Amino acid sequence: MLRREKWKIIIPFIVPGLILFTVFTMYPSLRGIYVSLFKWSGMSQNMTYIGLDNFAKLFRELTDPMDFYNLRTYLSHNLFMFAWSLLTMFLGLIIAAIINNKPFAHNVFRVTFFFPNVLALPAIAVLWSMTLNPSFGLVNTALNSLGLQNLALPWMSLQYDFPLFKLGLYTVGFIGFWAGVGWYMILFLAAIQNVPIELIEAAIIDGASRARAFWTVTVPLIWETVRTVLVFAVIGVLGSFALPFVLFERQPQKHSDMILNYYYWQAFVNNNWGYSAAIVVGIFIVTLAASIISYRFFGRETVQY
Amino acid sequence: MTTANPSPAFVVHKRRKVTLSRISGKAGWVLAQVFLWIFLATVVFPMLWTFMTSFKTSRELFSAPWSLPAEIQWANYARAWDKMHVSTYLFNSIFVSATSLFGIMTLGAMIAYALARYEFPGNRVVYFYFIAAMMIPGFLSLIPAWFLHRSIGTLGTPWGLIIQYTAGSLPFTIFLLQSFFKTLPKELEESAIIDGASLYQVFFLIMLPLAKSGLLTVAVFNFLGVWNEFMWALVTISKDEYKTLPLGMSNLLETAYYATDWGAMFAGFILMLVPTFIVYAIFQNRLAEGITVGALKG
Numbered sequence: 001m002l003r004r005e006k007w008k009i010i011i012p013f014i015v016p017g018l019i020l021f022t023v024f025t026m027y028p029s030l031r032g033i034y035v036s037l038f039k040w041s042g043m044s045q046n047m048t049y050i051g052l053d054n055f056a057k058l059f060r061e062l063t064d065p066m067d068f069y070n071l072r073t074y075l076s077h078n079l080f081m082f083a084w085s086l087l088t089m090f091l092g093l094i095i096a097a098i099i100n101n102k103p104f105a106h107n108v109f110r111v112t113f114f115f116p117n118v119l120a121l122p123a124i125a126v127l128w129s130m131t132l133n134p135s136f137g138l139v140n141t142a143l144n145s146l147g148l149q150n151l152a153l154p155w156m157s158l159q160y161d162f163p164l165f166k167l168g169l170y171t172v173g174f175i176g177f178w179a180g181v182g183w184y185m186i187l188f189l190a191a192i193q194n195v196p197i198e199l200i201e202a203a204i205i206d207g208a209s210r211a212r213a214f215w216t217v218t219v220p221l222i223w224e225t226v227r228t229v230l231v232f233a234v235i236g237v238l239g240s241f242a243l244p245f246v247l248f249e250r251q252p253q254k255h256s257d258m259i260l261n262y263y264y265w266q267a268f269v270n271n272n273w274g275y276s277a278a279i280v281v282g283i284f285i286v287t288l289a290a291s292i293i294s295y296r297f298f299g300r301e302t303v304q305y
Numbered sequence: 306m307t308t309a310n311p312s313p314a315f316v317v318h319k320r321r322k323v324t325l326s327r328i329s330g331k332a333g334w335v336l337a338q339v340f341l342w343i344f345l346a347t348v349v350f351p352m353l354w355t356f357m358t359s360f361k362t363s364r365e366l367f368s369a370p371w372s373l374p375a376e377i378q379w380a381n382y383a384r385a386w387d388k389m390h391v392s393t394y395l396f397n398s399i400f401v402s403a404t405s406l407f408g409i410m411t412l413g414a415m416i417a418y419a420l421a422r423y424e425f426p427g428n429r430v431v432y433f434y435f436i437a438a439m440m441i442p443g444f445l446s447l448i449p450a451w452f453l454h455r456s457i458g459t460l461g462t463p464w465g466l467i468i469q470y471t472a473g474s475l476p477f478t479i480f481l482l483q484s485f486f487k488t489l490p491k492e493l494e495e496s497a498i499i500d501g502a503s504l505y506q507v508f509f510l511i512m513l514p515l516a517k518s519g520l521l522t523v524a525v526f527n528f529l530g531v532w533n534e535f536m537w538a539l540v541t542i543s544k545d546e547y548k549t550l551p552l553g554m555s556n557l558l559e560t561a562y563y564a565t566d567w568g569a570m571f572a573g574f575i576l577m578l579v580p581t582f583i584v585y586a587i588f589q590n591r592l593a594e595g596i597t598v599g600a601l602k603g
Binding site: 005006007008009010012013014016017018020021023024025026027028029031032033035094095098099103104108109111112113114115116117118119120121122123125126127128129130131135136137138141142145178181183186187190209210211235238239241242245246249250260263264267268273276277280281283284287288291 | 330333334337338340341344345347348349350351352354355358366367370371412413415416418419420423425431434435438440441442444445446447448449450453468469471472473475476504505508529532533535536540550551552554555557558559567571574577578581584585589592593596597
């Protein structure tokens with residue numbers, strides 16, 4: 001192929017997308033980092049360079065024990081969601097293991113469990129706030145008619161006390177679980193199906209129970225997937241925004257807001273552009289660190305037989 | 306000799322152990338199935354219940370939330386379509402998604418093909434330039450992109466959404482399609498060129514049809530991403546006439562609280578879900594495949 005000929009396809013094929021991507025994705029992302037070094041608030045164009053002061057403020061808000069409803073509280077909500085997503089991951093693995101044994105109607109389970117994943121988060125929020133509505137919702141009316149009035153709790157309430165957090169935040173966690181478990185299931189199912197069946201059969205012939213064969217043969221073999229999924233869970237948890245935002249009526253809520261909700265109020269309501277940029281840069285750094293740690297130091301090598 | 310012929314006691318002991326574990330295994334299996342059915346109920350019941358409620362009056366919802374509608378209220382759907390602007394949201398979402406999808410797939414496939422098939426200095430650099438962006442959280446660019454669109458006049462219009470969705474979806478698209486194009490045989494292209502086809506003809510008439518399956522998977526995936534996108538739409542779109550379905554969804558609760566028209570709200574919810582249902586019913590397998598490939602390779 002002629003060299004000139006080759007460039008006739010490379011340039012028109014690559015350049016338009018490259019420009020669009022550079023202008024609207026790469027440039028704004030880099031500028032987001034740049035802006036985090038400035039004091040820039042309000043609609044004015046005045047940006048004052050303040051070095052790492054925004055990050056110092058970020059750190060102060062995270063560590064100051066006096067300032068109660070702040071970043072630290074929001075971050076604790078994110079951590080709570082992370083605990084939920086570990087549970088989700090675990091149950092997703094269990095569900096994948098069960099479905100892989102092809103129980104009755106396993107395809108119905110697979111297709112149904114994955115379905116919440118394709119719904120927009122606002123749709124999920126609307127669905128559950130109707131289902132959990134205290135006066136007509138499916139759950140509480142059922143509990144009441146079964147004589148279990150004590151269990152008919154105000155699920156959406158951010159006043160109702162529960163261990164550590166308000167009940168409403170537990171509900172957010174449950175909804176996250178409900179929406180996310182199918183995703184983990186699909187990934188683990190694909191990984192499990194790649195494990196050579198002979199290895200599991202060999203373990204069973206050697207006297208291991210099915211459960212034991214799963215934990216000692218299958219799980220080490222899919223460790224790579226577990227690790228990848230863990231990184232996705234960290235990214236997902238730090239990116240939580242829409243669920244609490246829509247569920248709790250688009251108001252700042254000190255008992256349910258996550259770090260990105262705080263970012264949203266800072267950026268688009270208070271117009272603290274510089275400081276809010278520092279918040280997302282912080283999230284970016286944590287995300288990067290999580291993936292590096294997972295690949296470098298989460299030392300367990302994938303077993304290959 | 307005793308080792309070669311184990312005593313009867315030992316055999317019995319072993320057999321009993323096996324049966325015990327089999328019983329506990331069976332119990333575990335039953336328990337596992339019960340767990341699956343319960344979770345299935347948490348997905349199916351709320352869906353069926355909202356569907357059923359969408360045909361009831363608001364009064365019925367409060368007096369008999371579990372019973373079937375006394376009379377099917379088609380009027381709920383009419384009010385949702387009209388007064389709750391579901392029709393507007395739906396058309397906006399279709400327009401934005403279709404246009405973005407066209408842009409993403411055209412630009413993405415061309416770049417992926419050029420990167421997969423042509424060796425040139427900088428090939429790797431361009432590839433990693435796109436792929437690196439998959440590590441960057443989308444909200445990092447939110448504020449600068451907001452100002453950028455304000456300065457070019459696309460802020461708050463569907464075009465602001467389309468441009469941003471197209472640019473933002475390129476990394477994932479290129480990542481998947483590049484590896485897909487690499488798996489296609491080279492011989493067809495070569496023989497086509499010998500037969501006198503131009504390089505463009507090779508791409509549009511030979512490679513694209515060959516890559517149909519990969520393109521479809523990526524397209525379904527991108528469609529859902531764009532269709533469900535919430536945050537960028539939230540911070541840029543304020544006019545009701547430009548709102549997409551996710552914004553409409555989040556409006557829905559507020560509208561119903563003020564107007565107390567719960568019947569129409571449930572109907573609006575169902576209407577907004579119909580496209581997602583259809584796409585899921587048709588492309589469910591491709592979605593699972595796309596997620597697996599996208600997550601495990603990345």
